[in-house]
Amino acid sequence: xxxxxxxxxxxxxxxxxxxxxxxxxxxxxxxxxxxxxxxxxxxxxxxxxxxxxxxxxxxxxxxxxxxxxxxxxxxxxxxxxxxxxxxxxxxxxxxxxxxxxxxxxxxxxxxxxxxxxxxxxxxxxxxxxxxxxxxxxxxxxxxxxxxxxxxxxxxxxxxxxxxxxxxxxxxxxxxxxxxxxxxxxxxxxxxxxxxxxxxxxxxxxxxxxxxxxxxxxxxxxxxxxxxxxxxxxxxxxxxxxxxxxxxxxxxxxxxxxxxxxxxxxxxxxxxxxxxxxxxxxxxxxxxxxxxxxxxxxxxxxxxxxxxxxxxxxx
Amino acid sequence: xxxxxxxxxxxxxxxxxxxxxxxxxxxxxxxxxxxxxxxxxxxxxxxxxxxxxxxxxxxxxxxxxxxxxxxxxxxxxxxxxxxxxxxxxxxxxxxxxxxxxxxxxxxxxxxxxxxxxxxxxxxxxxxxxxxxxxxxxxxxxxxxxxxxxxxxxxxxxxxxxxxxxxxxxxxxxxxxxxxxxxxxxxxxxxxxxxxxxxxxxxxxxxxxxxxxxxxxxxxxxxxxxxxxxxxxxxxxxxxxxxxxxxxxxxxxxxxxx
Numbered sequence: 001x002x003x004x005x006x007x008x009x010x011x012x013x014x015x016x017x018x019x020x021x022x023x024x025x026x027x028x029x030x031x032x033x034x035x036x037x038x039x040x041x042x043x044x045x046x047x048x049x050x051x052x053x054x055x056x057x058x059x060x061x062x063x064x065x066x067x068x069x070x071x072x073x074x075x076x077x078x079x080x081x082x083x084x085x086x087x088x089x090x091x092x093x094x095x096x097x098x099x100x101x102x103x104x105x106x107x108x109x110x111x112x113x114x115x116x117x118x119x120x121x122x123x124x125x126x127x128x129x130x131x132x133x134x135x136x137x138x139x140x141x142x143x144x145x146x147x148x149x150x151x152x153x154x155x156x157x158x159x160x161x162x163x164x165x166x167x168x169x170x171x172x173x174x175x176x177x178x179x180x181x182x183x184x185x186x187x188x189x190x191x192x193x194x195x196x197x198x199x200x201x202x203x204x205x206x207x208x209x210x211x212x213x214x215x216x217x218x219x220x221x222x223x224x225x226x227x228x229x230x231x232x233x234x235x236x237x238x239x240x241x242x243x244x245x246x247x248x249x250x251x252x253x254x255x256x257x258x259x260x261x262x263x264x265x266x267x268x269x270x271x272x273x274x275x276x277x278x279x280x281x282x283x284x285x286x287x288x289x290x291x292x293x294x295x296x297x298x299x300x301x302x303x304x305x306x307x308x309x310x311x312x313x314x
Numbered sequence: 315x316x317x318x319x320x321x322x323x324x325x326x327x328x329x330x331x332x333x334x335x336x337x338x339x340x341x342x343x344x345x346x347x348x349x350x351x352x353x354x355x356x357x358x359x360x361x362x363x364x365x366x367x368x369x370x371x372x373x374x375x376x377x378x379x380x381x382x383x384x385x386x387x388x389x390x391x392x393x394x395x396x397x398x399x400x401x402x403x404x405x406x407x408x409x410x411x412x413x414x415x416x417x418x419x420x421x422x423x424x425x426x427x428x429x430x431x432x433x434x435x436x437x438x439x440x441x442x443x444x445x446x447x448x449x450x451x452x453x454x455x456x457x458x459x460x461x462x463x464x465x466x467x468x469x470x471x472x473x474x475x476x477x478x479x480x481x482x483x484x485x486x487x488x489x490x491x492x493x494x495x496x497x498x499x500x501x502x503x504x505x506x507x508x509x510x511x512x513x514x515x516x517x518x519x520x521x522x523x524x525x526x527x528x529x530x531x532x533x534x535x536x537x538x539x540x541x542x543x544x545x546x547x548x549x550x551x552x553x554x555x556x557x558x559x560x561x562x563x564x565x566x567x568x569x570x571x
Binding site: 015050053054055056057074075076078079081083085087088089090091092093094098101102103104105106107108109110111114150 | 316318319320322323325326327329330333334337400401404405406408409410411412413414415416566570571
């Protein structure tokens with residue numbers, strides 16, 4: 001059986017001052033997956049990426065990447081990883097090409113191969129024409145793409161991306177999405193942390209949600225979304241409504257005369273909802289989710305985690 | 315195979331370090347040259363005429379070895395201090411830490427950058443001294459050996475400074491307030507045997523005195539003790555400092571959370 005691309009077992013990290021980075025986390029990402037890691041600020045996402053890359057040292061537990069233990073087989077484990085950190089971490093005074101070529105050298109590519117691969121990855125991320133330009137002059141989005149190019153230069157089997165599209169404009173974000181989809185289709189395992197929930201929903205085939213250093217939800221993206229207790233629908237009406245209809249078992253709010261918000265419980269079909277509204281003479285012209293479905297799941301699980309912590313504390 | 319990969323990585327690190335100091339060569343290389351010319355003109359010729367000869371050579375010739383070794387050591391030291399501290403500050407040290415590189419290779423890459431700058435600065439100082447002195451080369455092995463090991467020692471010491479520095483102020487404190495005074499008081503401008511006590515005894519405790527004297531022997535053939543002793547003491551010290559640097563980088567002190 002193939003070893004998982006990423007495997008964490010009982011991994012814990014507490015920073016100086018007592019802040020919990022991760023608390024006994026178990027996680028497996030099979031090879032070839034596009035895995036999303038979600039969570040509010042301070043939940044432990046960057047700590048987890050740091051532990052995988054050895055920038056953060058675990059207090060206990062075992063961490064394996066491509067089957068190699070990052071503590072005892074660090075060189076082999078790191079050789080199969082590419083890392084796109086959250087913060088810009090290249091020397092901005094250096095030319096774009098030199099930054100990527102140097103990274104290729106650090107991964108053991110010969111000078112000729114490093115030059116070739118630098119050209120290829122800069123082409124891949126749309127920065128080929130900037131090769132000789134100082135990185136100082138790049139826009140924020142271009143700097144992010146440069147970090148992706150740098151992470152890809154040695155053809156990693158596992159790519160770790162810590163909020164790679166933060167601050168990137170819409171077009172740049174979609175270009176990055178296409179690139180990541182293509183890499184994943186080529187067999188690269190991707191672990192993505194992101195604040196953009198629509199990004200995770202669009203890209204990731206499986207997810208974990210972190211809260212206060214613990215995993216509060218995990219699974220296939222589709223299954224997790226299917227497990228949503230409630231989704232809030234926004235209905236645009238064909239005719240104005242003077243009073244809010246009351247339907248048993250449904251929470252309905254009138255936003256204005258033309259708009260209703262309805263919390264649709266799990267298991268209830270939209271067709272059934274329309275039938276019941278039709279009885280009251282309500283006609284629907286348009287329909288949309290109030291929140292991205294993943295956002296609903298995220299908020300639900302984080303709220304559950306917070307109330308569980310409060311319960312444990314009292 | 316891994317050895318070849320390490321070779322490419324080492325080459326990449328060294329090229330990066332050399333490009334770094336050459337990008338600002340006016341700031342990084344010229345000050346040593348200008349200072350040396352000033353010393354040679356003022357002390358070597360204007361004041362030196364009054365002083366006569368020292369150990370049988372003109373005063374300008376006497377101070378030149380100390381000026382060269384001063385340029386070698388301070389350039390090697392400050393290059394690595396600033397490069398390492400800058401890499402920590404801007405976080406591009408992470409480029410090396412996430413790559414499949416052992417700690418000794420990271421230390422070697424930074425140190426080599428410092429050694430190259432130190433030797434380059436020393437060579438430039440020697441070059442500009444030609445019109446002002448009778449530049450000699452008495453013992454090639456002693457000259458090159460002591461220059462190389464001094465540059466390595468100071469480059470590694472600079473790495474320790476870069477590792478522990480918390481601000482840019484900290485990157486210059488040791489060079490300005492410790493190394494330069496120790497070299498000036500280590501017989502750069504005068505033979506220690508002519509100094510009164512307690513300065514003569516204190517000079518014997520100054521490790522940089524041995525470095526200056528050893529290098530002076532290499533160029534002029536005059537020194538207070540055997541250059542080989544100086545050389546091996548420097549080699550031993552370099553191994554100790556290098557071992558400390560390697561251990562700290564391997565443990566991730568100040569560079570990993």
